[in-house]
Amino acid sequence: MSDAGPTVPAPMPPDAMGIALLERLFTQSSVGLHVLDPQLRLVRINSLSDPAHAQQLVGRPFSDAYHLERPDEARAVLQRVLDTGAPVRDRLIRGRLQDTPGPDRNLMVSVYRLDDVQGQALGLLASVVDVTEREKARARSVTLTDVRKAVGWSLDVATTCEGLVDAVVPGFADLAVVEVVDDVLRGAEPPMGPLGPEVPLRRAALRGCDGTSQLDGLVGDTRRLPARTPFALAVSDLRPRRIRLDADTPWLSADPESARLIRTIGAHSLIVVPLKLRGAVLGLVSLYRDRGSEPYDEYDVTLALTAAAHVALSIDNARRFERDHVIASTVQRRLLPQHESSHVAVDTAHVLLPGRNSGCWFDTISLSGARTAMVVGNVSGHGLQTAITMGQLRTVIHALAGLDLDPDEVLARLSDTAGRLAQERAAQPPGDSLHRESLTATCLYAVYDPFTRRCTIALAGHPEPLVIGPDGSTPPFDLPEGPALFSADSAPFATATLQLEEGSVLAFGTRALLPDAESAARVREALVHPGRSLQELCDDVVYNLPSGSFPDGAALLLARTGTVPPDHVATWELAHDRTTPAIARTLVRDRLDGWDLDDETVYATELIVSELVTNAVRYGTPPLHLRLILERSLTCEVHDNSPVAPHLRHARTVDEGGRGLFIVSQLATHWGTRYGRTGKALWAEQEIARPE
Numbered sequence: 001m002s003d004a005g006p007t008v009p010a011p012m013p014p015d016a017m018g019i020a021l022l023e024r025l026f027t028q029s030s031v032g033l034h035v036l037d038p039q040l041r042l043v044r045i046n047s048l049s050d051p052a053h054a055q056q057l058v059g060r061p062f063s064d065a066y067h068l069e070r071p072d073e074a075r076a077v078l079q080r081v082l083d084t085g086a087p088v089r090d091r092l093i094r095g096r097l098q099d100t101p102g103p104d105r106n107l108m109v110s111v112y113r114l115d116d117v118q119g120q121a122l123g124l125l126a127s128v129v130d131v132t133e134r135e136k137a138r139a140r141s142v143t144l145t146d147v148r149k150a151v152g153w154s155l156d157v158a159t160t161c162e163g164l165v166d167a168v169v170p171g172f173a174d175l176a177v178v179e180v181v182d183d184v185l186r187g188a189e190p191p192m193g194p195l196g197p198e199v200p201l202r203r204a205a206l207r208g209c210d211g212t213s214q215l216d217g218l219v220g221d222t223r224r225l226p227a228r229t230p231f232a233l234a235v236s237d238l239r240p241r242r243i244r245l246d247a248d249t250p251w252l253s254a255d256p257e258s259a260r261l262i263r264t265i266g267a268h269s270l271i272v273v274p275l276k277l278r279g280a281v282l283g284l285v286s287l288y289r290d291r292g293s294e295p296y297d298e299y300d301v302t303l304a305l306t307a308a309a310h311v312a313l314s315i316d317n318a319r320r321f322e323r324d325h326v327i328a329s330t331v332q333r334r335l336l337p338q339h340e341s342s343h344v345a346v347d348t349a350h351v352l353l354p355g356r357n358s359g360c361w362f363d364t365i366s367l368s369g370a371r372t373a374m375v376v377g378n379v380s381g382h383g384l385q386t387a388i389t390m391g392q393l394r395t396v397i398h399a400l401a402g403l404d405l406d407p408d409e410v411l412a413r414l415s416d417t418a419g420r421l422a423q424e425r426a427a428q429p430p431g432d433s434l435h436r437e438s439l440t441a442t443c444l445y446a447v448y449d450p451f452t453r454r455c456t457i458a459l460a461g462h463p464e465p466l467v468i469g470p471d472g473s474t475p476p477f478d479l480p481e482g483p484a485l486f487s488a489d490s491a492p493f494a495t496a497t498l499q500l501e502e503g504s505v506l507a508f509g510t511r512a513l514l515p516d517a518e519s520a521a522r523v524r525e526a527l528v529h530p531g532r533s534l535q536e537l538c539d540d541v542v543y544n545l546p547s548g549s550f551p552d553g554a555a556l557l558l559a560r561t562g563t564v565p566p567d568h569v570a571t572w573e574l575a576h577d578r579t580t581p582a583i584a585r586t587l588v589r590d591r592l593d594g595w596d597l598d599d600e601t602v603y604a605t606e607l608i609v610s611e612l613v614t615n616a617v618r619y620g621t622p623p624l625h626l627r628l629i630l631e632r633s634l635t636c637e638v639h640d641n642s643p644v645a646p647h648l649r650h651a652r653t654v655d656e657g658g659r660g661l662f663i664v665s666q667l668a669t670h671w672g673t674r675y676g677r678t679g680k681a682l683w684a685e686q687e688i689a690r691p692e
Contacts, residue, residue: 031129032127032128032129032130033045033126034125034128035124036078036126037123038082040061040124041062044058062075062078062126063078066096066097067104074093077111078126081112081113081124082113082124087113091109092107092108094106105132106130106134107129107131111126112124112125112126140172140303142171143167143168143303143307146167147163147307147310147311150167151164151167151311151314155321155322156318157180157184157185157319158205161178161180162204172300174289174292175206175209175265175288175290176207176208176286177205177286177288178205179202179204179223179284180201180202180275180282180283181201181202182199182201182222186322187326188323190277191281192279193235195281201225202220202221202222205219209290215265227254228254229254231284235284240301241270242270243269243271243272261288266291268290268295269289269294270286270287271300271301272285273308274308275308277312277316287304324383324384328382328386328387331358331388336361336394337364343372344366344629344631345370345563345564346561347562348534348557348558349533350362350557351539351556352554353542353556355512355552356382356551357378357380357381358390359379359380359381359382359386360390360510360553361390361393361394363375364559368637368670368672368681368685369451369681370449370564370631371447373446374444374506375445376443376555377462378441378511379393379439379440379441380441381439381440389421393417393418397443402672404672404674406447406495407457411445411458414445415483415485418441418486422439440485440487441461441484442459442461442462443461443462444460445460446506448559450561450564451569453563454499455500456498458482458494458495458496460493462510463509463514464479464481465508465509466520466524466527467498468505468507468528469504470504474524477498478496501561503561505527505559505560506558506561507527508558508559509557510556527540534559538556564629564631568629568630569627569628570591572627573624573625574624575622576622580617580624581610585606587626588609592605604667608667608686609626611663611664612664615638615682616638620640621640621641621642624639625640630688632688633685633688634685634686635686636684638682639680640679641678667686671684671685
């Protein structure tokens with residue numbers, strides 16, 4: 001056995017190592033390598049695609065060897081690296097080898113200076129990597145991300161379609177068109193595929209690159225898809241189409257409108273994708289590329305399908321919301337007053353601005369004594385259940401108004417009803433959507449008395465009204481705010497009484513209309529025009545506020561105060577005596593004859609007054625007052641200082657009394673008892689014959 005160690009191979013000469021390394025790089029590297037001399041001419045080049053063609057470029061300047069979009073910029077970069085020695089890494093350029101067919105490619109270029117041992121520049125080494133497919137994949141990923149960001153946040157069909165075209169142009173398409181089945185835009189159920197040729201589609205969104213602004217006028221047009229075209233085929237078998245376009249494309253003769261569009265933008269490639277969901281057809285997406293872009297490939301079709309699926313789901317969600325919104329808005333409008341009410345001494349006008357919210361309401365209710373109740377409220381939320389809750393609260397308000405309660409008591413009882421509605425909702429099964437939806441509502445209730453010119457107001461979480469005097473002044477007032485309906489706050493409601501001049505304007509609005517002091521100032525500014533009609537003032541308020549101020553909708557009720565003309569009122573103070581009913585009948589007969597009322601009305605009024613005065617003499621406390629009010633109806637009121645109210649009885653045959661209020665109820669259209677700070681008033685109202 002030899003004691004010598006292992007044999008060490010002789011070292012390879014440095015030049016041989018470098019030569020072998022360089023040879024291996026140029027023959028096996030997956031990167032295109034280019035060696036340039038100080039004059040930026042190619043000395044050596046490898047090519048992964050066509051080595052023979054690459055060798056033909058040796059000796060030519062780099063900017064001549066490659067067909068570049070910006071050759072001057074490329075020469076400047078190479079010269080700067082040669083002069084400074086500072087490398088350029090991973091610079092993206094567009095180009096291709098000269099005489100190589102096909103479109104330009106995305107090339108990732110890095111440039112390094114080659115120095116000798118003394119540091120003198122020998123030339124440059126440029127590496128070129130074709131990253132076209134990688135950049136396409138990145139661009140597709142960016143486009144899909146943009147689609148997901150732009151589509152799905154809105155519950156409006158048109159906005160959803162606009163989000164798609166904004167996301168794909170110009171990164172993925174030079175022109176994008178979205179067409180939606182016309183009925184779907186109005187919330188109808190989409191038809192099942194295949195889509196028949198008779199079904200119209202409306203162009204919901206269109207966007208192109210610069211130079212296509214003349215196409216914007218096409219948005220909103222409707223068309224029926226011509227047969228034997230890619231559009232008709234896509235909605236027939238619900239499959240996408242990728243088409244190359246040229247002058248000889250056969251189906252263009254069957255679709256002149258699309259042919260004009262293609263010629264206008266110079267399109268050469270088209271993808272048509274149906275908007276489908278669970279077998280139903282919602283519309284169609286058309287994506288065009290013009291002369292400056294590469295034709296679509298199969299990977300682009302896959303992206304278009306993914307984007308279309310997301311858009312179809314978003315459109316369907318928006319369609320369902322639109323359908324529910326239409327139903328809720330219809331219910332809301334059916335529950336609101338269907339015509340302008342006329343009142344004794346108050347002129348009113350209103351405006352209801354549509355929006356997502358379906359819980360706004362307003363009312364003007366005629367009360368006894370020529371008074372008028374004015375109501376504005378809002379249930380937060382949207383949908384059918386919100387409109388139903390609004391209708392329930394409005395019905396309760398009407399019932400409470402008929403009891404002639406003070407505004408604070410009306411809201412207190414309305415709050416009790418709201419509490420019971422909330423309990424009923426909370427008792428729903430956990431799986432019911434209503435179980436998770438909280439209720440929030442506000443309300444304002446005001447009563448105007450034309451004889452005292454006082455307006456008594458109570459609030460339940462509602463913005464306070466605006467008051468404009470007949471001279472345009474805005475008198476200050478302090479109005480306490482009560483808790484909102486459905487809230488856990490059990491604080492009592494309070495009222496404020498405003499003394500108003502004749503001709504004053506009261507503006508009652510929902511929170512969306514009066515969200516802050518600045519908005520209130522704008523509304524007030526629009527109302528300071530005493531000579532204009534109330535409806536004109538309503539419109540001025542809308543015109544004076546910024547556009548888009550009411551995404552949830554709003555309601556505005558205006559009232560201009562007045563008084564009852566003196567010749568339409570008669571008042572007497574009566575003695576607390578058993579002869580008073582007969583005296584009252586005589587006074588009433590003379591007054592009604594002076595008003596030229598018919599004999600039947602006079603006779604009925606005499607009986608009503610006789611019974612009311614008799615009741616007051618027997619059970620009431622002096623002083624007694626009798627008042628007649630003639631407007632669109634005839635009202636009789638008997639005031640006394642007793643807080644005790646009579647009750648309607650059904651007397652038996654042998655009873656000698658107890659028929660007074662029963663007679664009044666039969667002769668009058670409405671009757672009731674109204675309480676004041678001192679005593680009460682029994683009143684009865686009759687409809688009177690109107691002249692032809």
